[in-house]
Structure formats: structure tokens, C-alpha cells
Amino acid sequence: MLIDDDIDDNFFHEREIKKNNPANTVITKTTGEEALTYLRLRKDHHDIQPDLIFLDINMPGMTGWEFLDEYAQLDKDNQSIAIIIMLTTSDYSDDKDKSKDYQAVSDYIIKPLTKDKLEDICTKFLHE
Numbered sequence: 001m002l003i004d005d006d007i008d009d010n011f012f013h014e015r016e017i018k019k020n021n022p023a024n025t026v027i028t029k030t031t032g033e034e035a036l037t038y039l040r041l042r043k044d045h046h047d048i049q050p051d052l053i054f055l056d057i058n059m060p061g062m063t064g065w066e067f068l069d070e071y072a073q074l075d076k077d078n079q080s081i082a083i084i085i086m087l088t089t090s091d092y093s094d095d096k097d098k099s100k101d102y103q104a105v106s107d108y109i110i111k112p113l114t115k116d117k118l119e120d121i122c123t124k125f126l127h128e
Contacts, residue, residue: 001027001050001082003035003067005059013054013087013113020115021122023051032059032067039074051126054087054113057095064088068102083125087111 002010007030014026025048029035035053042049057064064086071079086099086108099108106125109117 001029001035001038001053002087003029003032003053003059003064004056004087005030006056009056009111016113016115016118020118032062032064032070035067036070036074039071039079043077050082052121053082053084055084057086057088057090065098068104071104072102083107083121085109085121087113 002013004010004013010028010030014028017023017026027038027048027050029038038047041047055064055067062070068084071084083106084102084104086095086105088095088108089111091110096108099105107121109121
């Protein structure tokens, strides 16, 4: 799942994932609210559960941090078992440090998502 308000980034990242990873489906949401709604309702609609969530920090409406706060409040049945990766343009050390405060966040990487970064994530977290 990609959660990013930048449509161009989503297009590029979806293409990278499909080209370099055995992912059959990439779910793209342009707001944190849309992503939370998807996660809340996915079981009712038998929607796909994401294995990975790539989350941007700076989005209008709901930031990545606010998404993480709301995500932590989801019923455990509605939380995804996904690995959450912060995928952002922010190279501020404060943001990287803040991401460590969230138990759900597994990694923090700087855009763009490249083949090498994707391979590293798969090696670290998916073990497939």
C-alpha cells in the first residue's frame, strides 16, 4: 500500500514495486483518511491485506504522524499485519528520530523508492 498525496510519486513507486517485486497488487491511497477507511473496512469487503505500507509524512489533511496515531487506535482485527515504512522526502534527523517513537514503523527511507531500496526492504522484512 502506498499512502502519499503526490500522484506522480505514487505512479513512479507503484511502477517500481510491480517491476521489481513479486507484488500482484499495489493499493494506492492519496490521504491518510482513505487508507484508514480501507483498513477499517477491508475485512468486511474481503479486500486485500497489504504486506507493506509505504507512508509519506507531509500530506495535507492528515500527516503521516497523524495516520500512525489513528492506526494505533484501530481495533487489532482492523490493523494490518503490514510492515510500515516511512517513505518521505524529509531527511531531517528529527523526523527520523520521531519515527522510532512509533512501534508500528519498521524503517525510514528517503524518496524515491528504487530497486535497491526495495530489495533491501524485502531482504530485511519479507524474507521471501
